[in-house]
Every structure is written in C-alpha cells, then in structure tokens.
Amino acid sequence: MTYVIAIDAGTTSVRSIAFDAHGRPVASSAREFTQHFPQPGWVEHDANEIWERTVATLADVVAALEGPVAAIGITDQRETTVVWNRRTGEPLSRALVWQDRRTAGRCDELLADGHLSLVRSTTGLVLDPYFSATKLEWLFGPGGVTPGPEVAFGTIDAWLVWKLTGGTTHRTDVTNASRTMLFDIRTLQWSPELCDLFGVPSHVLPEVCPSSGRLGVTAADIPTGPGVPISGVAGDQQAALFGQACFAPGDTKNTYGTGSFVLMNVGETCPEPVEGLLTTVAWSLPDPGGDGPPVTTYAYEGAIFVTGAAVQWLRDGLGLIDDAAETGPLAASVPDSGGVVVVPAFTGLGSPWWDPYARGAIFGITRGTTAAHLARAVVESMAYATRDVVDAMSSASGFAVRSLRADGGASAMDLLLQLQADQLGVRVSRPVVRETTALGAAYLAGLAEGVWGSLDDITGNWELDVTVEPHTDELSAAMADAGYQMWRRAVGRSGRWARD
Numbered sequence: 001m002t003y004v005i006a007i008d009a010g011t012t013s014v015r016s017i018a019f020d021a022h023g024r025p026v027a028s029s030a031r032e033f034t035q036h037f038p039q040p041g042w043v044e045h046d047a048n049e050i051w052e053r054t055v056a057t058l059a060d061v062v063a064a065l066e067g068p069v070a071a072i073g074i075t076d077q078r079e080t081t082v083v084w085n086r087r088t089g090e091p092l093s094r095a096l097v098w099q100d101r102r103t104a105g106r107c108d109e110l111l112a113d114g115h116l117s118l119v120r121s122t123t124g125l126v127l128d129p130y131f132s133a134t135k136l137e138w139l140f141g142p143g144g145v146t147p148g149p150e151v152a153f154g155t156i157d158a159w160l161v162w163k164l165t166g167g168t169t170h171r172t173d174v175t176n177a178s179r180t181m182l183f184d185i186r187t188l189q190w191s192p193e194l195c196d197l198f199g200v201p202s203h204v205l206p207e208v209c210p211s212s213g214r215l216g217v218t219a220a221d222i223p224t225g226p227g228v229p230i231s232g233v234a235g236d237q238q239a240a241l242f243g244q245a246c247f248a249p250g251d252t253k254n255t256y257g258t259g260s261f262v263l264m265n266v267g268e269t270c271p272e273p274v275e276g277l278l279t280t281v282a283w284s285l286p287d288p289g290g291d292g293p294p295v296t297t298y299a300y301e302g303a304i305f306v307t308g309a310a311v312q313w314l315r316d317g318l319g320l321i322d323d324a325a326e327t328g329p330l331a332a333s334v335p336d337s338g339g340v341v342v343v344p345a346f347t348g349l350g351s352p353w354w355d356p357y358a359r360g361a362i363f364g365i366t367r368g369t370t371a372a373h374l375a376r377a378v379v380e381s382m383a384y385a386t387r388d389v390v391d392a393m394s395s396a397s398g399f400a401v402r403s404l405r406a407d408g409g410a411s412a413m414d415l416l417l418q419l420q421a422d423q424l425g426v427r428v429s430r431p432v433v434r435e436t437t438a439l440g441a442a443y444l445a446g447l448a449e450g451v452w453g454s455l456d457d458i459t460g461n462w463e464l465d466v467t468v469e470p471h472t473d474e475l476s477a478a479m480a481d482a483g484y485q486m487w488r489r490a491v492g493r494s495g496r497w498a499r500d
Contacts, residue, residue, distance in 0.1 A: 001067040004446040005224070006438035007054055009076040009156045010236065011097065011258040012312070014050060016057035017435055018065055019442045021451060023461035025435060029060030036094060041101035041347065041498070044094035047082045050156065051163050059223040069224050071449040072164070073232035073441030075239035076156035078179040081135040083145050083204070084159065086152050089167050092145045095156070096135040099305060099347040103134035104356040110134075115197065122184050122191050124270075124279030126354050130303070133181035137198040153204040155180070157233050164230055166219030172206040173215075173233040174296065178281040183208070185281055186270050188296065210284040210294040211238070212444040232444030236437045237261040238282050241299060243440030244405045244431065245462045247455050252393075252401050254386055254420075255437065256410035258312075259350070260304040262389045264399060270298050274396035276352025277302055277389075283444065288454075300397055302351035302389025306360075307382045308410050310344035314378060320371040328413035331376040336483075339364040341490040342377040345497075352392035353491070357499035363490045382410060383419040384487040390424055403427040407436040414466065421470040422480040432463040 003018040003026065015030040031053035036044040062069065079098035084091045096102075107127045110116070116127050125131055132155065140147050154162065158172040177183040177190070182200060184191045190205055209215055211234045220226040234242065237255060241263045244253040249267040254260055265282060273279050282299035311327050314320045321327060341363045348356040362374070390401050403426050410416055411430050421428040433439055446452045471477070 002070040002451065003065055003067060004071050004073060004442040004451055005058065005061060005069055006073045006075065006442040006445070007058070007160060008236070008435070008438040008441065009050060009054065009074070009160060011077045011099070014053040014057055015438065016054070016061045017438045017442070018061050019439060023433065023439060023443070023458070025433065027061045027064035029057040031056055039102070043097040043099040043347070045080065045097055047084070047091040047095045047159055051160070054160060055223060062223045069228050070451050071229050071231045071445035072218070072224065073445030074157050074160055074230065075234055075236050075437050075441035076160070076176065078155060078176055078235035078237070079130055079132050080156050081132045081139065081153070082156065082159045083136070083139055083151055083153050084162070086150050086167070089163070092151065093139055096139065098130055100135065101129050101347055101356050103129040103138050106134050106137070107356070118193065119181060120273045122194060123178065123181050124185050124273055125181050126278065128354055129356055130350065131179060131181040133194065133198045133200070136200055140199055147201050147204050149203055151204050152206070153200070154206050158206045161215055161230060161233070164218050164222055165216040166221070169216035170206045171209050171215045173209050173211045174281045174284045175211055175235040175238040176233065177208045179235055185279065185298070188284070209233070210286065212283070212285050212448045214448060229449055230445070231448035232441050232446070234283055234441055234444055237263055237301065238280070238299070239440030239444070240407055240437040241265065241440065242283055242443060243436030243438070244407060245459045246405065247459065250399050250402065252403070253405040253407065256307055256382060256406065256408035256416065258307070258309045260307040260382060260386060260408070262302040262386060262393065263299045264393060264397070264401070266298050266300055266397070266399065268295060268297055271300070271397070274300070276354070276392040277396060278351070285447070300393055300399070302393055304385045304389060305348060305350045306344040306346050307385065308408070309346065310342065310378045310381065311410065313344070313346070314375060320374060324409070327375050327379065328415055330372050331379045331413070332415045334370070334372045334376055337377040337380055338369060338373040339366070340369055340373045340377040341486055342374065342381050343490050343494045344378065344381055345494050349491070349495070351389050353495065355495050357496045358494050359497040361490065361494040361497070363493070379413065379416050380419060380483065381487070382416055383423045384484055386420060387423040387484060401426060403429065406430050407434050414468070417466065417468040421468045422476060423484060425470050427470070428468045429464060430466045432465045
C-alpha cells in the first residue's frame with residue numbers, strides 16, 4: 001500500500017491527510033495557528049508558524065502510515081502574500097492574509113484611474129484588496145521591504161514548496177498564480193503590464209507550473225524523508241472542485257469553510273468576465289496524449305468571505321457555544337431565526353457585491369431573541385449568501401446550476417443543506433469524504449505519479465453521503481423567499497458602513 005499526503009494550509013489551521021488509492025483518508029493531523037489583527041481590517045499570519053505546523057502535522061501522519069508515501073500535494077489559502085529572503089529562508093514580514101482590507105483605498109484609486117478594464121480582461125478578477133497584487137505593492141512601499149535580488153514572493157503554496165525542498169525550488173501553480181492579480185489567465189504567463197502597474201519586479205515571482213506535475217522533491221530533513229515528489233498544487237477552492245470530481249462544464253460545488261466559495265466548471269475556453277463573479281483557472285493537467293501542452297480548465301467563482309468564521313465568532317467572540325459542532329443542534333432547536341438576520345461582513349462583502357467597506361450587522365433583535373436565534377441566523381446567512389452568488393452566476397453566465405455538491409466543515413450540518421436546497425431550488429449533495437480540498441490536492445499529485453491513471457478513476461472514487469431535495473410546496477417556497485428578501489434588505493443596510 002502506498003499513500004498520497006495532502007497538506008491543506010488553510011486560513012486558521014494546517015492539516016495533513018494521507019489518502020489511500022481509493023481516495024479514503026487513513027491518517028490526519030491538524031494544528032491551528034495564530035491570527036494577528038494589528039488594526040481594524042488588517043489580518044496577518046506568521047509564515048514561520050505555518051511552516052512549523054506543517055512539519056508537525058506531516059510528522060504525525062507519517063508516523064501513522066504502514067507504507068511509503070508516493071507523492072505530496074499542497075492546497076492553500078489563496079491570495080495570502082508572503083515575502084522572504086532567498087538566502088536565509090526567513091520571512092521579511094508577516095504574511096498579509098486574503099481577508100486583509102488595508103489596501104481598499106488603493107483599489108479605489110486604481111478604479112478611479114481607469115485600471116479595472118485591464119485587470120478584468122487580463123486576470124478575470126476585480127479590483128479588490130482580497131487579491132495579492134495590492135498587498136505586495138503595500139509590502140514594497142515606503143518603509144517596507146526593498147525588493148532586491150534576494151527577495152522572493154509567493155502565496156502559501158510557494159512558501160511551502162520552498163521550505164519542503166530545502167530552499168531549492170521557487171514555484172507555484174497556475175491556480176494560485178491566477179489569484180495574484182498579476183497573472184494573465186489566457187496566456188498563462190505573468191503580465192508585464194500588471195507587474196509594472198503594481199511595482200513588482202519579475203525576479204521576485206515564482207515559476208508557474210501546471211497543477212499536476214512534479215514541482216520538486218522533499219529535502220532530507222522533512223518528516224517524509226528525502227526525495228518524495230511534490231506533484232500536485234492548487235488553491236483551496238480549485239482543489240475542492242477537483243476533489244468533488246466536477247470535471248464536466250456546468251458542474252458546481254460550494255465549500256463551506258472559513259468563507260464559502262462557489263465554483264462552476266466552464267470548460268477549456270476562458271470566458272469573458274461577467275458582473276459580480278470572478279473568472280479563474282480551475283486546474284491545468286498534462287496532455288492525456290503525452291505530447292501536447294498542458295490542458296487548462298476554467299471556472300466561474302463567487303467568493304463569500306465569511307461563513308465558518310461566523311461560527312468561530314459565535315464561539316470565541318460571543319461565547320455562545322463552546323465548540324463549533326454545537327452550532328447545528330443549537331440552530332435546529334428553533335423553527336426559525338425569530339426575525340433576526342446576521343450579515344457576517346466582518347471583512348467586507350465579496351461576490352456579487354465586492355464592497356470592502358461593508359461591515360457585520362445584526363438586525364431584528366427583540367427581547368425574545370436567544371442564542372439559538374442568533375445561531376440559526378448565522379446558519380441561514382450561509383445559505384442566503386450562497387444564493388446571492390448562484391443567482392448572479394446563473395443570470396450572468398447563462399449556465400443554470402442543476403445541482404450543488406457541498407463540502408467543508410459546515411456542510412456537516414444537515415440543517416444548512418436543507419436551507420441551501422430550499423434557497424436554490426436544487427438538489428444539494430454531500431460526499432462521504434468531506435475534506436475535498438485536501439482530496440483534490442492528493443488527486444492532482446497522485447495523477448502525476450501514477451497512483452491514479454485518469455479522471456475516470458477519480459470519478460469512480462466519489463461516494464455520496466447525503467442528498468437533500470428542496471421543499472416544493474408553496475408555503476415552504478414562500479417562506480424561503482421571504483427570508484431571502486429580508487436578507488437582501490439587511491445586506492443593503494450594512495453596505496459601505498466603514499466608508500460612509
């Protein structure tokens with residue numbers, strides 16, 4: 001028996017999971033790391049702490065295995081920006097996290113100066129502090145890091161590849177590159193025009209590789225031992241789309257993690273940008289015939305910045321629960337939210353609003369409001385925000401969402417799946433293996449090393465856990481729509497709060 005290990009470097013923790021040839025997890029280990037909030041709207045991580053957690057989880061998993069490791073895959077929180085010294089291997093600042101809003105004003109300037117068209121047509125993205133380019137520009141600004149020849153930039157995947165290979169490999173994959181706002185998603189090359197706009201010299205950028213293929217091998221001091229190929233890399237949401245076996249155009253998934261991210265496979269032709277959504281690279285695979293260039297698949301994406309993070313807020317900020325797993329039962333203990341609406345815009349609003357100045361709000365509180373009503377409103381907000389994205393995706397793209405595959409931690413709540421099915425009016429399915437982000441990274445690595453021979457092998461591994469159908473009676477549909485209209489009113493009132 002051989003195994004593939006996936007390193008899932010998320011926003012709040014690092015998890016390493018070993019999968020067998022059937023795509024089943026056989027060993028896992030997770031470690032949380034510190035969230036730094038030096039100012040309102042600023043979010044930072046210590047890249048060295050992320051690396052230390054990675055090593056610890058790898059060591060745990062390797063110790064539990066009874067056979068060799070065939071390959072390592074990496075999936076990561078996208079857009080988070082790390083700069084380090086190539087000579088010492090040390091970070092030159094804290095990492096600026098995808099949630100960080102400090103460059104919102106700079107994005108406004110770029111928008112006012114007419115740069116949105118270039119950004120949209122080249123990268124498929126919007127001018128928002130979510131992405132890496134303005135973060136990197138800020139780090140290279142006055143009093144910051146001088147981008148000399150010894151400086152390297154990367155998203156978290158590139159940082160981990162660098163550390164795993166003992167500082168010999170500075171590489172990323174096309175999915176992570178596509179989230180930097182510096183990458184041309186049609187030519188699959190760094191954009192000289194955008195690098196010039198943001199003041200990013202080309203020598204700091206990593207080499208861009210396909211999502212499946214050998215990027216490097218582990219150094220001698222890595223817990224797996226030396227020479228293990230690192231052969232699959234993808235941003236977390238693209239990896240989840242792959243892990244959910246969404247290989248046909250129109251296939252759609254939503255990952256309910258720290259945030260929620262709806263991705264739809266739109267095929268091998270890069271579509272034109274559409275309002276409210278992102279166009280992104282889904283993955284790039286070797287040519288099946290072996291002789292041609294890699295084959296790239298694209299996706300539409302709707303990014304919801306806060307969903308699972310709102311559950312953490314119930315636990316850590318309000319003290320209403322002791323464990324995240326209590327949220328579902330607490331929310332299900334009441335038949336509705338009692339008129340309470342929670343808009344968890346803690347770091348602004350993503351798709352389809354793209355409002356970095358929105359802030360979290362609670363509406364409809366009365367003397368009778370309880371902790372259960374607040375928990376229910378938080379769970380409902382996940383379903384409502386997903387409907388925002390899916391409605392925008394369907395109307396703007398012309399692709400109707402036929403069904404939704406759900407994964408991520410919050411997908412364990414059957415209540416959420418039912419609420420989501422009722423809001424969308426389509427079937428919602430949850431697989432047996434819910435760690436589809438890690439599974440996708442493992443599949444990408446295993447494909448490159450022959451553990452799996454084709455996409456058909458991966459599709460055959462997908463196992464259904466639960467399918468939820470929407471309620472179809474008139475009363476249920478009317479109640480679902482009434483709740484959604486109340487949500488829309490609440491979103492409108494929370495918009496641009498920090499600006500106005």
